[in-house]
Amino acid sequence: LAKTTQPISMDSYEGQEVNITCSHNNIATNDYITWYQQFPSQGPRFIIQGYKTKVTNEVASLFIPADRKSSTLSLPRVSLSDTAVYYCLVGYSTLTFGKGTMLLVSP
Amino acid sequence: GAGVSQSPSNKVTEKGKDVELRCDPISGHTALYWYRQRLGQGLEFLIYFQGNSAPDKSGLPSDRFSAERTGESVSTLTIQRTQQEDSAVYLCASSLDTGFLSYEQYFGPGTRLTVT
Numbered sequence: 648l649a650k651t652t653q654p655i656s657m658d659s660y661e662g663q664e665v666n667i668t669c670s671h672n673n674i675a676t677n678d679y680i681t682w683y684q685q686f687p688s689q690g691p692r693f694i695i696q697g698y699k700t701k702v703t704n705e706v707a708s709l710f711i712p713a714d715r716k717s718s719t720l721s722l723p724r725v726s727l728s729d730t731a732v733y734y735c736l737v738g739y740s741t742l743t744f745g746k747g748t749m750l751l752v753s754p
Numbered sequence: 755g756a757g758v759s760q761s762p763s764n765k766v767t768e769k770g771k772d773v774e775l776r777c778d779p780i781s782g783h784t785a786l787y788w789y790r791q792r793l794g795q796g797l798e799f800l801i802y803f804q805g806n807s808a809p810d811k812s813g814l815p816s817d818r819f820s821a822e823r824t825g826e827s828v829s830t831l832t833i834q835r836t837q838q839e840d841s842a843v844y845l846c847a848s849s850l851d852t853g854f855l856s857y858e859q860y861f862g863p864g865t866r867l868t869v870t
Binding site: 690692747 | 794795864
């Protein structure tokens with residue numbers, strides 16, 4: 648099981664770009680990297696998934712270097728509603744979300 | 755279309771009682787997952803179903819926990835002889851298949867269980 652490490656919390660202001668980096672040194676060849684977002688009192692919501700290089704969707708971008716030992720979730724021009732916990736997931740077996748990164752966006 | 759639904763939304767029970775938590779996945783989703791989230795903690799994987807079968811039950815915390823799925827649809831998570839440490843939000847998710855990380859998981863709103 649690939650363990651992930653990400654910052655416990657991050658602060659930002661509206662309109663800024665936020666980058667959250669996740670370390671996963673033991674990632675396996677078959678593993679994808681997936682990010683979820685969770686608001687208080689709600690279940691997590693899928694944001695983005697990738698295997699290597701860069702993936703972009705309408706919500707975020709995911710940057711994965713060639714060695715795949717880390718990944719960076721990039722949120723462009725955050726708003727107050729982006730305040731949430733962001734989870735980085737890697738691995739196929741017993742799936743543990745970990746504590747995630749609490750992003751607080753201020754006016 | 756309808757998302758994942760869970761019932762009850764809240765459950766308060768006395769220590770030692772049994773509880774049943776229900777999950778209705780999105781129609782057509784073959785995979786179903788149960789997670790537990792304690793206050794201020796991340797999600798802890800409990801069990802997943804591919805169809806009506808549960809290939810991996812290793813995440814269940816103890817033999818007091820069991821789950822079943824019927825008709826490749828509804829799933830029930832049962833906790834026997836509840837303990838205070840069982841207090842948590844129990845989340846259910848479903849996806850098209852069980853490539854955990856290849857298929858997006860859609861989560862329900864959760865059941866908040868409080869054991870007094």
